[in-house]
Amino acid sequence: MTLSPDSCHPLSSDPRQALEQAEILCQRRGARLTELRRRVLEIIWSNPTPLSAYAILDLLRDDGRQGGPPTVYRALDFLLGQGLIHRLASLNVFTGCRQPDSRHNGQFLICRDCGQVDELSNPAVEELLRAEATARQFEVLAQMVEVLGRCPDCRGGETPYAG
Ligand SMILES: [Zn+2]
Ligand SMILES: [Zn+2]
Incomplete structure (x- = not known):
C-alpha cells in the first residue's frame, strides 16, 4: 500500500491494513x-465494537502481560496523539481511526443496540459547527460529534422513518 503525504482514503476495517x-x-x-502500542492498536481494530481501557487491559492480561491501567493509558495516549484512534467520550471507549493520516475531528454514528x-469525516459538518461557535464568540478546543442510533443490521428490514 502506498500513501501520499496527504492522502485521506478511508480504510476498510481490516486490522492488518x-x-x-x-x-x-x-x-x-x-x-x-512500540510492541505494546502496536498490540493495543491491534486489539482495538480486532474488536467489532469500541473497547474501554479496562477491556483492553483484560485482553492484554490474556496475552500474559503484566502492567496496570497506567500502562494501557499511556499506550492509548500515544495512539490518540498520533490520531490512530479516537475516544468516544459519551461511552468512554476507544475506536480505530479510519483516516489516521489526516487531522480531523471525529464524527461518529454509534449503534445503541450492537455498539458498532x-x-x-465530513468537512462541511466541521465547518458549520465552527462557524456557529464563532458566531457566538465561542472558542472551539475540540469537536466531537457522536450520534446515537441504530445501525442497518439492528434495524433489520425496518423501513427508515421519515424524519
Ligand atoms: Zn478518525
Ligand atoms: Zn447495530
Whole structure:
C-alpha cells in the first residue's frame, strides 16, 4: 500500500491494513510504535465494537502481560496523539481511526443496540459547527460529534422513518 503525504482514503476495517498504515505513519513522523502500542492498536481494530481501557487491559492480561491501567493509558495516549484512534467520550471507549493520516475531528454514528461505530469525516459538518461557535464568540478546543442510533443490521428490514 502506498500513501501520499496527504492522502485521506478511508480504510476498510481490516486490522492488518490499519496496523500497516499505523507503522508507515509512525515511521514517517519518527514516533515509536512500540510492541505494546502496536498490540493495543491491534486489539482495538480486532474488536467489532469500541473497547474501554479496562477491556483492553483484560485482553492484554490474556496475552500474559503484566502492567496496570497506567500502562494501557499511556499506550492509548500515544495512539490518540498520533490520531490512530479516537475516544468516544459519551461511552468512554476507544475506536480505530479510519483516516489516521489526516487531522480531523471525529464524527461518529454509534449503534445503541450492537455498539458498532461508523466514522464519518465530513468537512462541511466541521465547518458549520465552527462557524456557529464563532458566531457566538465561542472558542472551539475540540469537536466531537457522536450520534446515537441504530445501525442497518439492528434495524433489520425496518423501513427508515421519515424524519
Ligand atoms: Zn478518525
Ligand atoms: Zn447495530
